[in-house]
Amino acid sequence: xxxxxxxxxxxxxxxxxxxxxxxxxxxxxxxxxxxxxxxxxxxxxxxxxxxxxxxxxxxxxxxxxxxxxxxxxxxxxxxxxxxxxxxxxxxxxxxxxxxxxxxxxxxxxxxxxxxxxxxxxxxxxxxxxxxxxxxxxxxxxxxxxxxxxxxxxxxxxxxxxxxxxxxxxxxxxxxxx
Amino acid sequence: xxxxxxxxxxxxxxxxxxxxxxxxxxxxxxxxxxxxxxxxxxxxxxxxxxxxxxxxxxxxxxxxxxxxxxxxxxxxxxxxxxxxxxxxxxxxxxxxxxxxxxxxxxxxxxxxxxxxxxxxxxxxxxxxxxxxxxxxxxxxxxxxxxxxxxxxxxxxxxxxxxxxxxxxxxxxxxxxxxxxxxxxxxxxxxxxxxxxxxxxxxxxxxxxxxxxxxxxxxxxxxxxxxxxxxxxxxxxxxxxxxxxxxxxxxxxxxxxxxxxxxxxxxxxxx
Numbered sequence: 001x002x003x004x005x006x007x008x009x010x011x012x013x014x015x016x017x018x019x020x021x022x023x024x025x026x027x028x029x030x031x032x033x034x035x036x037x038x039x040x041x042x043x044x045x046x047x048x049x050x051x052x053x054x055x056x057x058x059x060x061x062x063x064x065x066x067x068x069x070x071x072x073x074x075x076x077x078x079x080x081x082x083x084x085x086x087x088x089x090x091x092x093x094x095x096x097x098x099x100x101x102x103x104x105x106x107x108x109x110x111x112x113x114x115x116x117x118x119x120x121x122x123x124x125x126x127x128x129x130x131x132x133x134x135x136x137x138x139x140x141x142x143x144x145x146x147x148x149x150x151x152x153x154x155x156x157x158x159x160x161x162x163x164x165x166x167x168x169x170x171x172x173x174x175x176x177x
Numbered sequence: 178x179x180x181x182x183x184x185x186x187x188x189x190x191x192x193x194x195x196x197x198x199x200x201x202x203x204x205x206x207x208x209x210x211x212x213x214x215x216x217x218x219x220x221x222x223x224x225x226x227x228x229x230x231x232x233x234x235x236x237x238x239x240x241x242x243x244x245x246x247x248x249x250x251x252x253x254x255x256x257x258x259x260x261x262x263x264x265x266x267x268x269x270x271x272x273x274x275x276x277x278x279x280x281x282x283x284x285x286x287x288x289x290x291x292x293x294x295x296x297x298x299x300x301x302x303x304x305x306x307x308x309x310x311x312x313x314x315x316x317x318x319x320x321x322x323x324x325x326x327x328x329x330x331x332x333x334x335x336x337x338x339x340x341x342x343x344x345x346x347x348x349x350x351x352x353x354x355x356x357x358x359x360x361x362x363x364x365x366x367x368x369x370x371x372x373x374x375x376x377x378x379x380x381x382x383x384x385x386x387x388x389x390x391x392x393x394x395x396x397x398x399x400x401x402x403x404x405x406x407x408x409x410x411x412x413x414x415x416x417x418x419x420x421x422x423x424x425x426x427x428x429x430x431x432x433x434x435x436x437x438x439x440x441x442x443x444x445x446x447x
């Protein structure tokens with residue numbers, strides 16, 4: 001029951017983020033570049049709830065996103081699913097209590113999502129591939145995501161541990177001792 | 178406790194940095210009137226205070242003598258002001274309605290040869306690498322895939338998918354978009370593609386070697402390609418990018434439509 005409520009809350013957060021992206025960040029941008037809040041959301045979900053939750057939620061929310069605005073259904077689904085898996089893998093190898101580690105994870109996740117989406121779009125939709133302008137936009141987007149992660153980190157950590165406890169139970173990880 | 182405080186300070190500093198970044202990156206360097214505003218905001222109250230003191234000392238404060246009369250006058254003015262504000266709000270609503278209706282009328286008159294369906298943009302793509310938006314008409318309104326979408330200024334894009342009540346439009350500035358264009362003066366044909374190089378612009382390629390391309394030239398659809406009808410304005414030549422090989426030259430095209438501001442569009446149904 002508690003887990004179902006958490007999943008519903010995440011879907012609600014996703015809808016709020018959608019409206020934020022479409023309305024607020026469309027105006028509050030850096031040189032016309034918006035952040036990608038979904039990458040942050042799914043990365044944290046993978047980190048705290050594990051890849052068993054991160055992957056399906058990433059795929060589901062990504063497909064919803066594709067239905068809302070994207071050209072082809074599935075690209076965001078695949079990539080957000082991959083970010084969910086990445087969150088689970090990173091959790092096993094790195095500590096999520098360090099702000100620096102979280103920032104590095106955000107950089108890697110944002111770059112993975114955007115590069116993956118760009119390659120898939122180039123293959124499926126035949127977009128005009130422009131590497132240098134793409135890298136410029138990606139760098140600004142990563143910077144924006146990192147800034148937002150720094151700002152939201154305390155909140156995400158607090159909510160994250162609550163989700164972790166609910167999905168995984170309070171486990172003492174022996175590898176820290 | 179110390180760590181908590183420093184964490185909070187860090188977050189506040191980061192928020193400030195983000196706000197400064199957003200404002201600086203979107204600031205128009207040529208427009209410095211806001212700096213003037215800041216200076217006047219700081220200086221004017223001091224200036225007013227000094228002038229008031231000066232008037233008081235020199236005996237020019239007789240205006241403030243009859244306070245009760247002034248209070249009554251002030252009340253009347255406040256009442257009048259609230260009435261005027263209410264009228265103004267009503268007028269603004271009427272003005273907005275009028276603008277929308279005028280836009281629809283202009284659009285229908287301009288493209289009278291085509292059977293069209295007016296629509297509103299209800300959602301925009303959140304990606305930084307593509308430019309797709311959703312309009313409030315769909316299959317129920319007779320909208321189908323590959324139909325051309327225009328605005329009063331010119332070409333917008335075409336329909337890529339539809340639901341019963343909505344449709345997705347791939348704009349001409351999307352990186353997956355390609356439009357066959359004709360120069361309105363020399364009638365030379367070229368290809369316009371969406372580009373990431375300059376936000377909101379198009380890139381013209383495959384320019385014929387003998388084509389005389391001039392800054393400010395108008396481009397319109399050539400009618401080739403099977404999606405866009407002939408003669409719809411695409412935009413104007415902004416800059417010409419010459420290379421050592423004339424075959425490789427390209428141009429940046431400024432679309433006729435401002436994609437950041439467009440709200441109303443027309444879908445050509447026939």
